[in-house]
Amino acid sequence: MNFKSNALSCLLLLSIVQTACKKQEAIQAPFRHSITEGPVPWTSDQFEETEEDFTFGIISDLNGGEREGVYSKAVTQLNRLDPTFVLSVGDLIDGGTEDSLQLAKEWDSFDRRTAQLNMPFFHLGGNHDLTNPAMRVFWENRFGPRYYHFLYEDVLFLMLDSEDYTEARMMEIYQARDSAIRIIDGDLPGIYEETTYYHMPERRIGAMGTEQLEYFKAVLKEHPQVRWTFVLMHKPLWMREDSKGLGPLEDALAGRNYTVINGHFHSFSYRKRKGMDYSILGTTGGSQNPADSLAFDHISLVRMDSIPVVTHLRMDGILNEKGL
Structure with missing residues (x-):
């Protein structure tokens, strides 16, 4: 290989390395700016690089x-x-x-x-x-x-x-609920707060x-x-x-x-x-x-970090x- 060919090969290799470094820099440093000296208008240039949480x-x-x-x-x-x-x-x-x-x-x-x-x-x-x-x-x-x-x-x-009730209990609740709704709608006489359904614990809890x-x-x-x-x-x-x-x-x-x-x-x-x-x-x-x-x-x-953060x-x- 002559000198000229060797020089071209070196230049090509240098270009490849520089391109790779720029790509790596972009991956490692997503935050870029053009201020080279003096104060900067942000509080920190340290960013969370990877997120281990999910929402x-x-x-x-x-x-x-x-x-x-x-x-x-x-x-x-x-x-x-x-x-x-x-x-x-x-x-x-x-x-x-x-x-x-x-x-x-x-x-x-x-x-x-x-x-x-x-x-x-x-x-x-x-x-x-x-x-x-x-x-x-x-x-x-x-x-x-x-x-x-x-x-x-x-x-x-x-x-x-x-x-999660037995089928028999579920039907009791369902039928009592139906009667209570009929009272609310005026189809049956009575007071809702006095119905069997109203006093069933399952209604609320x-x-x-x-x-x-x-x-x-x-x-x-x-x-x-x-x-x-x-x-x-x-x-x-x-x-x-x-x-x-x-x-x-x-x-x-x-x-x-x-x-x-x-x-x-x-x-x-x-x-x-x-x-x-x-x-x-x-x-x-x-x-x-x-x-x-x-x-x-x-x-x-809910952001699940080390503990849940609920918003x-x-x-x-x-x-x-x-x-x-």
């Missing part, structure tokens, strides 16, 4: 008494916020019927709107979704199990069914059966060292103090970090219980009491580039 969204009740357009707006807002996935806490349809054609119509409507999400969505049933044995069968044929678990990035999610409890106890035993555990349900099972409440599962959760989230009351609240965070979400389209200042539409974002965003404050 998921949660929607709350759409029903008893869905208000048109709210949930579709929430779907659009979630797409703008771009969480990794979205969870629900139940009452996704109006339900309360044994008519399979009506159920199909309502679920088709919900799923058609939910399909507009750019990320996975996890169904969870509430009393409007699982009102009677026929609706249980419909759910299982369409969505599979009524309660389940999954893991994401070593975070465990327990998705509970708070309408639900129930969890032994089979479901044993399922989740086995899940916890199988995954003892996860980063965090989230427990989602529709009704606040933790308010029920007997064996059908959350107490036995709370005993199994003892010693680990966990967060409990539910809906049902259509009014936001938060408390510490057993040293952990327990939240009742507001609504994402469900009916509201105008006199309740904590009855508002919102979506929740509740009122929907009327999430605006697009047009301010809408």
Whole structure:
């Protein structure tokens, strides 16, 4: 090889190395500027190079008494916020019927709107979704199990069914509910607050059966060292103090970090219980009491870092580039 060829080869090699270095510099230093001396108009040039956290969204009740357009707006807002996935806490349809054609119509409507999400969505049933044995069968044929678990990035999610009654008890509740609704609608004489349904504990706090409890106890035993555990349900099972409440599962959760989230009351609240965070979400389209200042539409974002960072965003404050 003569001198000229050798020089050209060296220049070519130098160009390749410089190009590679520039590409590597761009990868290693995404922040670039043209200020070479003196003060700079930013507080730091140290950026988080890799993100080990992830964010998921949660929607709350759409029903008893869905208000048109709210949930579709929430779907659009979630797409703008771009969480990794979205969870629900139940009452996704109006339900309360044994008519399979009506159920199909309502679920088709919900799923058609939910399909507009750019990320996975996890169904969870509430009393409007699982009102009677026929609706249980419909759910299982369409969505599979009524309660389940999954893991994401070593975070465990327990998705509970708070309408977990024996079939006979479920029918008692369903029939008592039907009579109460007829009284409210004026089709039957009586006072709602004096009905059998009004005084049933299941109306407010639900129930969890032994089979479901044993399922989740086995899940916890199988995954003892996860980063965090989230427990989602529709009704606040933790308010029920007997064996059908959350107490036995709370005993199994003892010693680990966990967060409990539910809906049902259509009014936001938060408390510490057993040293952990327990939240009742507001609504994402469900009916509201105008006199309740904590009855508002919102979506929740949870950023799972070393601990969960929970942010509740009122929907009327999430605006697009047009301010809408």
